[in-house]
Amino acid sequence: MRHILRETWSGLKRNRAMAFAVMVTMWVSLSLFGVSVLVAEQVDVMKGRWYDKIEISVFLCTKVHGGATDLSANTCEPGQETTPAQRELIQTRLEANPDVQEVLYESKGERFADFQEAYKNSPIKDTFTAEDMQDSFRIKLKDPEQYEGVMNEAVTLPGVQAVQDLHQVLDPLFAALNALVWGARGLAALLIFAAAVQIANTIKLSAFTRRKELGIMRLVGASNSYITLPFVLESLAAAVGAIICSGLTVAALVKFVVIDRAKPFIDTLAWIGWDAAWVAILWIAVTGVALGVIPPLLSTRRYLNV
Amino acid sequence: MITFDDVTAVYPGQPQPALHRVNAEIEKGEFVFLIGSSGSGKSTFMRLIRHEQRPTSGKVYVAGKVLSNLRQWKVPEFRRQIGTVFQDFRLLPGKTVFENVAFAMQVLGKRTSEIKEAVPEVLELVGLTGLEGRRPDEMSGGEQQRVAIARAIINRPKILLADEPTGNLDPATSVGIMRLLDRINRRGATVVMATHDANVVDQMRRRVIELVQGELVRDQQRGVYGAE
Structure with missing residues (x-):
């Protein structure tokens, strides 16, 4: 185990710039994903408030x-x-x-x-x-x-x-808002996909530079999980950094834009609060972990099979 | 220990099979030279033993197992019974002698205390005591090959595959390496060595299996390189 951690650490050190780039990409994608969750929550809240009055x-x-x-x-x-x-x-x-x-x-x-x-x-x-x-x-x-x-x-x-x-009035409005939600979701999905491809590619490069070691590992019979784990941990480390950054981004957005500005300014509308921020952060964490684990598993597979 | 039962291996896109209907049986504790020119199928023979490829037809048995029935996830465990040495040594350039040998134990998750005990022992066996802190580029070819052999045997494999281990070495150094392989063989490991080196084969007078264009043409006890 200590050896695996050391491998992970040296991998991160070796590819510092790469790891940083991956983290920033994930940060941006996850933040936008979080924003899309917030937008959906906001539309839900407004719908609830208006439909209540109908x-x-x-x-x-x-x-x-x-x-x-x-x-x-x-x-x-x-x-x-x-x-x-x-x-x-x-x-x-x-x-x-x-x-x-x-x-x-x-x-x-x-x-x-x-x-x-x-x-x-x-x-x-x-x-x-x-x-x-x-x-x-x-x-x-x-x-x-x-x-x-x-x-x-x-x-x-x-x-x-x-x-x-009032539905006759509100339905077109909500149709527009729904389109907005799905647009944000689509964009977030695209960015997350791009991030996944970048991670997979980075790990592939990192595995390529270590192919000699990987070859020897396979030769002496290191288990697949032993060979893969350093790569997974490496991208997971970047993912955790990205999750923290985008969590803070989303929290700051809710606090400074929604709670401090929008709410007092347009009081007649219903606005999302911290509970929505937590939902978004939870989604970010789940997606981020998946983003950290799945691409390296896929991209190191070819180094494991014979 | 190793049995080839009517083994044929064909690479996709090549009309000539790399191995054609090869039958051979290697007993536990034997020392076997595998000879033949380049492209005769020696490497394929070795790859089949390591289960790095599957035969197109026929069966390969290693250490009591039919390799075609081996599950993918069982392969790493299976390979721990086989040590391999190559012509180009395949050492990790950034690591010292000690670290290169220890690496083979670390990746199997062995404890540090165990590693610290086993590595000096095996370095002594291969004659490298005192060179633990050297890096591969500070060593001669013969010394590097000794490191590679130490790494191959540190986990006490039942079989040692040596793929042209003296191919990059001068005759005097080769003799030393052959003595070492002989010693490992006497300790109980089955050794299969693919080689071009007629001198080595002639001096050792061990069993010789000769391949020509994928066909097994000679299987002789106490043989020499050229047919008598």
Whole structure:
């Protein structure tokens, strides 16, 4: 064992520049990989926050809107308000839907009060009256992702003028964010692959310069693990250095960019915190160790077989 | 100890087999010269014994094992029973005599105390006591070959394969090396030596196996280099 460690140490010393280059490559690749994990976590957190706020709004018929064509639904009698009986039926049907958690009724008056509150400093507020508002139901879902069933039911109920849902707004945004996540992942995968190739190549060179020793080792019957171990330890040493550096990089990113800057600056968004950083660091460690072990095993194989 | 049973070895892309239907049996404790010109199949013969290649057909038995049945991961363990010496010595230039010999024990994971005891003993056997601290480039060819022999026998192999061990040495030095190999043989190791060196073969008068273009043409007890 002592001999193996000595071999590893002398290998590292001999290829100091090479080991350093490998470490830097791994550092950059692992850091980017960590960032891709953070981006995915960030998108998840934002999704969770926004989807939590998502409600389906079911607007009821008014005298004004009656008969007007609308995108999502229109079961209104022209010029007629939704009758109390229809309203009750809508409420019971919605409450009976298994995906629905809560149904809240909001009358014209309440809506108007909300509107005036929201635009209290704007001249717009005086151009509308309570009669311009609509009675509506606000529906909270058990699982915000399962909204289609409720919407499809709501549009068929008599007395519903329109069904509106924030998914229509958010889905394209999340599609873009998902593309961002996968782009980051793809780039990270490419860099990690490049790092693996570089490691394999470096170890191959290092084995080539030691081929005489390897030949003698094989001749006297050194076991395969004995021959491979110094190479694995060598690249593992570089990997551990890279894991520490990229762990610190990711931690610094979360601390100085997200927690200290972004969070106070854009308070309305949900931001990732230390737990996300730990997840990223864990992934970095696992990937880094794999990166340190697998390529040298592959590249020294040809020196082991006969 | 070593048996070739109808062994043929063909290298890919070459019409002529390197060995063709060779049968030979080498007993435990024998000293055998393997002679023949370059390309006659001597090296292939040695490689087959070390299991560095597999026969195209036929079977090679070494130390009671059929080599074709040997699992890949068992090969290192198998090779520990065979010591090998080459024409070009194959010493590690950065290491001293002591370190070169000790290397063969270290890579098998032997303890330092064991190594410190065994290396001086074997250096004494090969006649290098006092030169432990030298490096290969500070030594004569004969001395370097002695280091290589010491390394080959330090783990007490049952078989010693010597591939033209005197090929780079002058006649006087060769005699010394042959005496050493003879002594190792008398200690119980089976020795197979491939050689071109007619003087050595004629002086020793040991068993001679002659290969010509891959065919075994002569297997003679107490033989000489040229056929009588």
